[in-house]
Amino acid sequence: MSLSNLLLPDEAGSSSKATKFRFIIQRFFILTTMSQKNLPEHVYTSSKIPDKPAPDWTRFVCVSDTHNKVNLKTYNVPEGDVLIHSGDLTEVGKLDQIKTAVDWIKSLPHKYKIVIAGNHDLTLDKPFYEESWNGFHHDKEDADEAINMVRNAGHGIVYLEDESFTIPENGYQIYGSPYTPRFYDWAFNGDRGSFLNEKWSKIPPTTHILMTHGPPSGILDLVATGENVGCVDLLQRIQEIKPLIHVFGHIHEGYGVLKKNWETENNDDIKSTIFINASSVTRRYKPQNNPIVFDLPPLN
Numbered sequence: 001m002s003l004s005n006l007l008l009p010d011e012a013g014s015s016s017k018a019t020k021f022r023f024i025i026q027r028f029f030i031l032t033t034m035s036q037k038n039l040p041e042h043v044y045t046s047s048k049i050p051d052k053p054a055p056d057w058t059r060f061v062c063v064s065d066t067h068n069k070v071n072l073k074t075y076n077v078p079e080g081d082v083l084i085h086s087g088d089l090t091e092v093g094k095l096d097q098i099k100t101a102v103d104w105i106k107s108l109p110h111k112y113k114i115v116i117a118g119n120h121d122l123t124l125d126k127p128f129y130e131e132s133w134n135g136f137h138h139d140k141e142d143a144d145e146a147i148n149m150v151r152n153a154g155h156g157i158v159y160l161e162d163e164s165f166t167i168p169e170n171g172y173q174i175y176g177s178p179y180t181p182r183f184y185d186w187a188f189n190g191d192r193g194s195f196l197n198e199k200w201s202k203i204p205p206t207t208h209i210l211m212t213h214g215p216p217s218g219i220l221d222l223v224a225t226g227e228n229v230g231c232v233d234l235l236q237r238i239q240e241i242k243p244l245i246h247v248f249g250h251i252h253e254g255y256g257v258l259k260k261n262w263e264t265e266n267n268d269d270i271k272s273t274i275f276i277n278a279s280s281v282t283r284r285y286k287p288q289n290n291p292i293v294f295d296l297p298p299l300n
């Protein structure tokens with residue numbers, strides 16, 4: 001069964017896959033309702049998550065923006081098959097901070113841990129770091145070591161920088177990119193327009209789960225000044241691809257879940273994307289936002 005079939009609402013109500021998918025969407029509706037404006041610190045408690053996904057389903061657990069503010073004692077990460085971390089692993093990417101973040105992720109029980117960088121993970125952006133290291137760190141050579149630490153961490157850690165990973169057991173295709181629109185002068189910052197368009201053009205149309213550090217424009221991207229600061233260029237690419245899931249962070253105050261139905265020429269062919277802002281810390285960098293969990297059925 002193809003992904004688009006999976007997303008088709010089944011008129012006759014006879015497909016068990018479609019029914020299953022509706023079940024999971026209903027769960028997201030609950031989350032969406034709970035995540036609208038004035039977010040409580042905890043969108044849901046772990047008691048509201050079923051202990052295990054349905055048989056043959058895959059459980060994904062999303063965190064982001066952990067900024068060295070979380071550890072095993074202070075921050076509970078539910079078990080699951082795949083951990084997703086959407087960047088800002090550290091405070092400013094110092095080697096000991098990278099090591100602390102990687103050690104924490106290594107210690108988690110998930111078989112795969114898909115990780116991207118964020119604008120705070122300065123050493124992971126080698127060209128940026130080699131230009132600007134002086135303002136933050138002492139060692140110009142730290143970039144190679146930092147990148148080596150995340151790329152060769154083992155323990156199921158998969159580091160994505162504008163690249164894909166397919167989960168061998170179920171074929172779900174994940175694409176990750178660390179870039180965000182320029183805001184002051186941070187790592188993986190890109191100018192809106194042609195630079196970011198070129199980055200987003202690399203996202204394969206076959207992507208099921210998209211991971212970026214920042215949100216698309218207008219989606220879980222509202223800051224205190226009332227501006228939607230997400231990436232317009234990213235939203236355009238998402239409208240072309242319509243991934244099943246998009247996980248990001250970066251705008252901490254946008255933590256939550258939102259489901260969007262896409263209009264298509266053929267009214268029967270309703271597609272939707274579930275957007276997850278998984279920022280684990282608040283705007284004040286307090287680790288008070290729970291990981292967000294979703295379960296997906298087998299692809300075929």
Ligand code: 5GP
Nearest residue numbers: 088119120182183223229250251252253283
């Ligand atoms: P971080 O520094 O961890 O990347 O982002 C932390 C906070 O900075 C966000 O929660 C948001 O309040 C603010 N921020 C990040 N990027 C932008 C941006 O592009 N524009 C504005 N106005 N605020 C941003």
Ligand code: MN
Nearest residue numbers: 091119120186
């Ligand atoms: Mn900051």
Ligand code: MN
Nearest residue numbers: 137138139142
């Ligand atoms: Mn150093």
Ligand code: MN
Nearest residue numbers: 065088250252
């Ligand atoms: Mn952050």
Ligand code: MN
Nearest residue numbers: 088118119250
């Ligand atoms: Mn960020």
